[in-house]
């Protein structure tokens with residue numbers, strides 16, 4: 001299939017639909033289908049060849065439209081594609097790109113993000129996990145927490161302290177960390193959704209080769225900022241999320257047929273964003289309940305629709321070639337989306353009334369709305385809390401004075417423990 005980057009979106013969609021007619025079969029295994037998508041440069045088609053087709057935003061949207069139109073499964077999603085991929089492409093050596101990118105985009109390796117610690121979430125640069133050089137390797141000890149999909153990950157993007165004598169932002173190094181080894185203990189944490197999306201991860205003398213260090217030693221904070229920028233923008237744009245089939249060798253999905261993952265199942269419904277599709281569901285629900293003429297419900301629906309439409313336009317503008325206008329597009333998008341999720345939760349409760357509280361087999365809406373309710377506090381927390389995003393918008397976007405704290409040049413070792421370091 002030829003790569004013609006000047007093609008119109010319609011031409012791309014027609015071409016991809018023809019390709020899907022030839023290649024797609026719901027009986028293929030997930031591994032086979034994701035492999036075909038990656039071979040054709042269609043998994044993440046905005047990437048440059050050999051991984052993608054350098055497609056622009058409209059052309060990428062046309063690829064997804066073709067997949068939807070043909071009922072074909074989408075490419076792998078999750079932390080590998082949302083966070084590890086752009087960070088490795090930005091900071092990786094050619095060897096690292098050759099080693100890691102293809103298994104991310106064909107889903108054959110799954111990833112997690114080993115950033116947050118019990119004492120370092122908002123104050124991420126205060127992290128205490130240590131990495132010490134040992135020949136060609138590093139030895140890593142410490143504790144991470146909130147590690148989404150850690151129990152099914154093959155690799156983790158890990159930040160660890162490599163120089164406690166340096167100021168806190170200057171003694172951190174970034175690693176591409178193998179999860180399957182002695183010294184890595186992953187313990188799932190159950191949430192109020194009933195699932196265990198995230199985990200605590202204990203590291204005790206675990207090893208990572210120096211060849212898997214991303215960026216120079218002690219420059220990991222800058223590398224981590226690339227990840228965080230993509231995380232905030234991705235959450236705001238709802239581009240991340242959890243696909244129905246999980247990538248990686250542990251989840252056991254790769255060798256199962258695609259058709260098993262095509263039908264919507266409650267168990268896989270993590271509702272971390274509101275799309276125009278969600279709003280159509282609310283409209284259908286209001287109609288079903290005879291509330292479509294209720295002026296307050298109409299007003300709430302219109303307000304949520306406006307909010308989501310503005311989020312989509314803002315995301316498009318941020319990526320539309322004009323570049324960053326404020327430097328804080330990611331934090332703005334992230335806060336806007338978590339507010340939209342909260343507004344969606346309220347709207348659904350107003351439509352459903354007491355029925356919103358039913359759970360399990362009794363749940364109306366087949367439970368998708370209840371999933372949204374129990375997951376709704378999460379978007380305001382992950383990717384850096386909304387309060388912290390507002391600090392960033394205030395300081396970097398509006399030029400407000402920085403929060404009071406210890407002088408930036410204070411060596412990490414001299415910062416008092418158990419405070420914001």
Ligand SMILES: Cc1cc2nc3c(=O)[nH]c(=O)nc-3n(C[C@H](O)[C@H](O)[C@H](O)COP(=O)(O)OP(=O)(O)OC[C@H]3O[C@@H](n4cnc5c(N)ncnc54)[C@H](O)[C@@H]3O)c2cc1C
Pocket residue numbers: 112113114115116117118119120121122123145146147148149197198378379381382383384385386387388391403
């Ligand atoms: C569903 C989910 C998935 C997650 N997945 C991952 C993952 O895969 N990998 C990972 O590394 N992390 C993950 N996280 C962790 C997330 O990034 C942290 O929870 C977040 O950064 C907040 O850190 P904390 O929990 O330590 O809260 P704290 O930092 O202890 O904050 C507690 C409260 O204090 C407020 N606060 C703190 N500092 C300030 C300040 N300076 N100004 C104003 N208010 C402040 C916060 O806003 C918050 O309300 C996930 C979180 C959730 C909810």
